[in-house]
Amino acid sequence: MDNAALNKLVDALRDGCDRSFSDARAMPPGVYTSADFLALEEQHIFAREWQCLGRASALKAPGDYLTARIGAQPVVVLRDEQMQLKAMSNVCLHRMSVLLEGRGNVRRVICPYHGWNYAFDGALKGAPMMDRQPGFCKEQYRLPAVRCEEWQGWIYVTLDPAAPPVQEQLAGLTTLIEAYGMSDYIETFYEEHVWDTNWKILAENFMESYHLPMLHRATVGPHSKLEEMECPPGHAAFNYHWITKEASLPIGNAHPDNTRLTGHWRKTTALLAIYPTHLVTLTPGYFWYLALQPQGVGQVQIRFGGGLAPEFIADPEANKHMVTLKKLLDEVNAEDRRGVEAVFRGVHAPLAKPGHLSHLERPNYDFARYLAGKLQSH
Known part of the structure; x- marks a missing residue:
């Protein structure tokens, strides 16, 4: 058309x-x-x-997660160690593989392609053998956060930083x-x-x-x-x-x-x-x-x-x-x-x-x- x-x-x-x-x-x-x-x-x-991804009660324990796609952007929502809901990009910062699939529980977000792995706040915690590259600095890597709010027991996310609160x-x-x-x-x-x-x-x-x-x-x-x-x-x-x-x-x-x-x-x-x-x-x-x-x-x-x-x-x-x-x-x-x-x-x-x-x-x-x-x- x-x-x-x-x-x-x-x-x-x-x-x-x-x-x-x-x-x-x-x-x-x-x-x-x-x-x-x-x-x-x-x-x-x-x-x-704002789009709903399901019930917040589905994520009961630290490390519980669910995944979704918002437009073309894969996202993951998880419970962190303080039982707060966190949402972030579900795409590795190395060669851009999708990180997690479906729903489940993890102790760390690990890329299935090369093993780069992230804490629940998105910070890069491990990158196998990358210490051999002088230009690489682990501290410079963090998965982009995605806005996530809860309403009436529902998980809502948006890619728009200017959207009024749900x-x-x-x-x-x-x-x-x-x-x-x-x-x-x-x-x-x-x-x-x-x-x-x-x-x-x-x-x-x-x-x-x-x-x-x-x-x-x-x-x-x-x-x-x-x-x-x-x-x-x-x-x-x-x-x-x-x-x-x-x-x-x-x-x-x-x-x-x-x-x-x-x-x-x-x-x-x-x-x-x-x-x-x-x-x-x-x-x-x-x-x-x-x-x-x-x-x-x-x-x-x-x-x-x-x-x-x-x-x-x-x-x-x-x-x-x-x-x-x-x-x-x-x-x-x-x-x-x-x-x-x-x-x-x-x-x-x-x-x-x-x-x-x-x-x-x-x-x-x-x-x-x-x-x-x-x-x-x-």
Whole structure:
């Protein structure tokens, strides 16, 4: 796609976002299929925004680490000896090999290529045989630090030194969901998957519950009352909507020992989309989440995890609740995967054309406006 075509696509996205919500339409197909549009997103969104890498409780002991890629930059987040979270470049300062893979525990960060090794603060501690090079000075080497903050028990990182603190950006959301006590929810499973769809199609699927009765008719659909759903206007860094329901699982409602939530909140599920890629279903009894990383326009890596509120963890039936929750979420995910992969096939069609959004797709409208706003500097 040449520059003129890319500009035309960005203009089409902006033009759609200039419509009032009552006349809003889905985003243009090229937003999902263009590699050049993804390159713009990498430059203006992924290189600058705060992104969630998972639960802080996954790093329990000194040396526990997890790895990720923020745009083109591999990063590692670990617990240091003082139990502080530290994030840094995950690329060796010698010949630029990636250092660590996946998740695990180390006593020192050791390069698998030549054995250069680093302390938890990024300082170079060992470089085999380099003392023979007079120009080499070990003390001059330190892995570049990456900004890392914790919010509500989540690990967030950004490559932008000027980005406002994540606590500040999500202050409005903190207030909205305070009574749930999400910081204390316990992760009971974590997996990684790759689906054949564009990252935004999956994000949008999570943001709207209009599809629940149809796509999830074999699982959670029958328990979802669309007429009672609330989709308020979104905020600059997130959108959300509420569902008040008799849950399909007992853990979907507040545990009898839960004194934090009162009235209808004991049966209210919050669906949170924290831009650009952190998606959380927060119920009074459990939570689950997706954290997305695009792999080209046609694939998305998914960090998928979830668990229980502290009262259900303390319950004698905790293990049974965990198994029940995971079984349901696996079924729901399988339905979502079929849905979002079908949309990705569809957006390539020559006759594909975006239609009007329903009143239940307000979060999708706000997401499109977020994207258009971030890409305006092109």
